[in-house]
Amino acid sequence: MQSNSSMPGRREWDRRSFLKVAGLSAFAVTSASFLASCASSSPTTTSLISSKLYSADDARKLNSSLEWTKSVVADPKSEVTITVAHSWSPSDYVRQRQFDYFFQKRHPNIKIVAENAGDSSADYLKKYASQAAGGDLPDVMYNGFNFAQNFISSGAFLALDDYISAETHFDADDFTKVSRFYYRRDGKNYAIPYDCGPIMLYYNKGIFQKAGVDVPDSSWTLDDLRSAAIATTSGTGGSKIFGLSQPVTPADTFWDTVRLSPFGGHYLTEDESGVLIDQPDSISAVQWWVDMYLEKGVWPSPAELQSMSQADSFTLGRSAMRVDGSWGASTLHDQATFDWAITDWPAGPKGHSTAAVGSAYAITSKSSQKDAAWIYLNEYLSTSGQIFMFASTGKGNMTRNSAWPAYLKSKYAPEGAQAIRNALNNYATSDGVVFGPATPQLTNAVSPIWDQVMGKSLAVPDACKQIAQAVKPLLKKNVAG
Amino acid sequence: MTQTAPAPLSSKPIPVRRRGSALARQEARAFYGFASPWILGFVLFGGGPVVAALLLSFAHWNLLTPPSWAGLANYQRMFADPLFYRSIVNTVYFAAGSVALGVITSFLLALLLNQKVRGVGFFRTVFYLPSVVSGVATALLWVNILNPDSGLINSILRVVGIKGPGWLVDPQWAIPGLILMSIWGAGNTIVIYLAGLQGVSPTLYEAARLDGAGAWHRFWNVTIPMMSPVIFFNVVTSLIASLQAYTLVLIMTGGGRPGTAGGPDNSTLMLGLYIYREAFEYFDMGYAAALSWAMFLLIGAATAVQFAFARRWVYYDA
Numbered sequence: 001m002q003s004n005s006s007m008p009g010r011r012e013w014d015r016r017s018f019l020k021v022a023g024l025s026a027f028a029v030t031s032a033s034f035l036a037s038c039a040s041s042s043p044t045t046t047s048l049i050s051s052k053l054y055s056a057d058d059a060r061k062l063n064s065s066l067e068w069t070k071s072v073v074a075d076p077k078s079e080v081t082i083t084v085a086h087s088w089s090p091s092d093y094v095r096q097r098q099f100d101y102f103f104q105k106r107h108p109n110i111k112i113v114a115e116n117a118g119d120s121s122a123d124y125l126k127k128y129a130s131q132a133a134g135g136d137l138p139d140v141m142y143n144g145f146n147f148a149q150n151f152i153s154s155g156a157f158l159a160l161d162d163y164i165s166a167e168t169h170f171d172a173d174d175f176t177k178v179s180r181f182y183y184r185r186d187g188k189n190y191a192i193p194y195d196c197g198p199i200m201l202y203y204n205k206g207i208f209q210k211a212g213v214d215v216p217d218s219s220w221t222l223d224d225l226r227s228a229a230i231a232t233t234s235g236t237g238g239s240k241i242f243g244l245s246q247p248v249t250p251a252d253t254f255w256d257t258v259r260l261s262p263f264g265g266h267y268l269t270e271d272e273s274g275v276l277i278d279q280p281d282s283i284s285a286v287q288w289w290v291d292m293y294l295e296k297g298v299w300p301s302p303a304e305l306q307s308m309s310q311a312d313s314f315t316l317g318r319s320a321m322r323v324d325g326s327w328g329a330s331t332l333h334d335q336a337t338f339d340w341a342i343t344d345w346p347a348g349p350k351g352h353s354t355a356a357v358g359s360a361y362a363i364t365s366k367s368s369q370k371d372a373a374w375i376y377l378n379e380y381l382s383t384s385g386q387i388f389m390f391a392s393t394g395k396g397n398m399t400r401n402s403a404w405p406a407y408l409k410s411k412y413a414p415e416g417a418q419a420i421r422n423a424l425n426n427y428a429t430s431d432g433v434v435f436g437p438a439t440p441q442l443t444n445a446v447s448p449i450w451d452q453v454m455g456k457s458l459a460v461p462d463a464c465k466q467i468a469q470a471v472k473p474l475l476k477k478n479v480a481g
Numbered sequence: 482m483t484q485t486a487p488a489p490l491s492s493k494p495i496p497v498r499r500r501g502s503a504l505a506r507q508e509a510r511a512f513y514g515f516a517s518p519w520i521l522g523f524v525l526f527g528g529g530p531v532v533a534a535l536l537l538s539f540a541h542w543n544l545l546t547p548p549s550w551a552g553l554a555n556y557q558r559m560f561a562d563p564l565f566y567r568s569i570v571n572t573v574y575f576a577a578g579s580v581a582l583g584v585i586t587s588f589l590l591a592l593l594l595n596q597k598v599r600g601v602g603f604f605r606t607v608f609y610l611p612s613v614v615s616g617v618a619t620a621l622l623w624v625n626i627l628n629p630d631s632g633l634i635n636s637i638l639r640v641v642g643i644k645g646p647g648w649l650v651d652p653q654w655a656i657p658g659l660i661l662m663s664i665w666g667a668g669n670t671i672v673i674y675l676a677g678l679q680g681v682s683p684t685l686y687e688a689a690r691l692d693g694a695g696a697w698h699r700f701w702n703v704t705i706p707m708m709s710p711v712i713f714f715n716v717v718t719s720l721i722a723s724l725q726a727y728t729l730v731l732i733m734t735g736g737g738r739p740g741t742a743g744g745p746d747n748s749t750l751m752l753g754l755y756i757y758r759e760a761f762e763y764f765d766m767g768y769a770a771a772l773s774w775a776m777f778l779l780i781g782a783a784t785a786v787q788f789a790f791a792r793r794w795v796y797y798d799a
Contacts, residue, residue, distance in 0.1 A: 122761075122762075126761050129543075129544040129545060129764060130544060132544055132545050133542075133544040133545070150543075150545055150764075151545060153545075154543075154545035154546045156545060237630065238630075238631065302647075302650040302745065303628075303629045303630060303647055303650045304630070306624065306628055306629070306649065306650055307628050307629070307630045307631050440758075440762040440763050441763055444742075444743070444758065444762070447743075448743075448745070448746040448747045451652070451745040451746045452746065455745070
């Protein structure tokens with residue numbers, strides 16, 4: 001029998017040549033993969049992309065209807081590229097790319113390379129802290145209120161005061177005061193806030209109606225909230241309705257401002273270097289909240305949360321009220337299948353305060369295109385920029401007061417949205433918001449203690465004392481900065 | 482057809498490759514050429530970080546500012562850190578439980594799947610299938626299975642009149658819950674056992690049968706000794722994997738809310754999770770590197786102990 005290898009027109013493969021070709025192929029594939037991984041994965045936006053949520057036509061119309069004030073900083077004379085890091089959900093990132101497209105049309109010599117790390121703030125921080133270690137930060141960076149100071153104190157960001165003071169139309173006073181607090185150091189501004197929202201009270205109208213309880217309004221006090229939470233809690237098991245959707249916990253960054261301060265209590269000192277949770281006013285404030293849970297189960301227990309796969313019971317339509325940032329309104333707008341509204345956070349017997357937090361954009365100090373980065377930032381965070389990005393999309397929480405009317409008129413503004421602006425300008429504060437460098441350690445240190453309170457095996461006064469003991473040594477990190 | 486007599490063995494000498502000969506050099510070049518992707522990968526992406534981690538363990542580094550020399554401070558802190566000991570205890574508890582349960586369960590399943598019965602291929606596929614499910618999907622599935630109210634296990638226990646525990650939300654039951662979950666991915670171990678079982682010579686069983694050995698004696702005196710190298714391999718690799726447990730623990734007892742990774746009352750805070758917490762929540766890379774070396778030494782010590790004891794029970798067929 002004639003072997004295949006001797007048939008005319010067929011290449012003869014011996015073991016050696018097969019191994020050579022296989023080796024070369026493997027080398028080529030490995031090299032290509034390596035080179036591909038080194039290449040930039042963030043191309044410049046060159047066309048107007050669109051999605052079901054953000055149509056190209058609407059974006060074009062809106063862009064041309066807005067007035068884009070020119071910066072006093074001149075555009076570069078030749079083409080430059082700036083890299084901008086964002087933290088958007090994939091669906092909202094489309095809007096960002098639309099903004100970049102129009103920006104490049106207005107500034108043909110500035111090319112934008114956008115990077116999106118997704119909408120997880122923790123993942124974003126991991127990515128860019130690692131890049132900072134490698135000395136490879138983008139020109140413009142998103143920043144959360146809770147980690148901006150880490151970058152600022154390390155010298156990673158440029159102080160923007162010179163650019164701000166030179167810009168004739170910037171109008172720094174247009175920004176809500178609370179939004180600017182988190183990005184200042186030694187009297188200088190290191191980032192421009194782009195969103196800032198207060199903690200508000202959301203309510204499910206149907207549950208209130210069914211329970212025969214009047215819906216909340218701006219005259220409510222925390223005693224009204226307590227009565228309503230108890231009155232609207234009903235049922236058992238999978239059909240249980242909760243008065244409040246989420247547990248009260250010291251792991252909550254806002255629990256001082258929102259839960260304790262209205263009763264005269266506090267978690268930490270103002271500079272986050274000392275503990276106050278073991279003081280009588282603080283203990284009684286914590287007790288006031290926990291009693292609702294221990295006596296009536298007004299919010300889900302750990303087991304009940306697990307049975308809901310950790311989902312928010314308010315969004316599932318199983319809670320009468322939710323205590324959450326105004327930024328949650330857009331998700332509810334998309335997901336809730338029930339009638340809901342927002343109102344002011346109630347006042348307590350010793351004060352009226354809510355926490356307001358958000359995020360900002362900064363220019364990195366090692367950027368080689370600082371002027372181009374400023375031109376981008378100035379336009380992105382102008383009134384028109386905030387209307388394009390937030391007011392017209394319902395993503396809300398504009399930091400410029402001048403952008404709010406557009407949001408309030410939009411179809412995305414929920415019932416009671418005016419209360420958000422009211423809170424921002426009247427009683428929302430950064431006081432008591434825990435955001436020092438030790439915050440993650442505090443969270444992990446207090447959680448095991450709080451688990452015992454939720455498990456009904458530790459009394460509140462003892463828990464407060466244990467929390468104070470656990471937290472005190474960790475606060476050294478805040479002092480060290 | 483004529484048949485030629487086979488040539489005497491001595492008539493065709495086997496070529497001896499001397500060191501330094503052209504052929505030997507060529508083969509060595511080929512060897513290193515083919516091995517180079519792995520060697521490069523190991524040196525750059527494995528060896529480099531290992532050395533860097535060792536150096537970092539003697540430094541303070543938060544990624545944003547340059548590392549500063551810390552001497553033995555990270556190790557001193559580690560030995561005084563109650564959470565370090567807590568994480569070691571949790572890790573060893575989980576590893577011992579999951580390895581014992583996994584090795585025994587998968588060996589028994591492999592014995593069943595080695596039987597000559599109809600449809601055995603189907604059963605082998607069914608038992609292997611969970612191994613190809615991704616870690617995150619497995620974690621979410623088991624969170625539901627272990628749900629205290631609506632989970633499958635507690636529902637079954639309720640049917641027989643037993644009130645099931647809180648599993649992942651109960652500090653006492655969180656690690657037993659994770660151990661129970663760990664047998665889900667036993668498919669790979671089963672395949673290795675099956676291969677080993679099929680390599681046991683039938684003549685040994687025949688001889689034992691002729692000597693009057695019953696099923697139990699054949700299992701105890703033939704199967705176990707002949708399978709001991711395979712059991713040993715599975716124990717070593719399973720223990721190493723269990724001591725590094727991280728992903729499933731993070732997802733199953735993390736809950737997605739701040740401060741919940743590590744389960745209720747830190748009851749599932751494994752060493753791997755603690756390293757992650759220090760590195761990527763606190764950005765304390767120096768301390769995380771010191772903890773990583775502690776984990777490495779723990780795994781090394783556990784493996785060395787196993788090898789030391791292996792002489793007493795592992796039988797290698799000469």
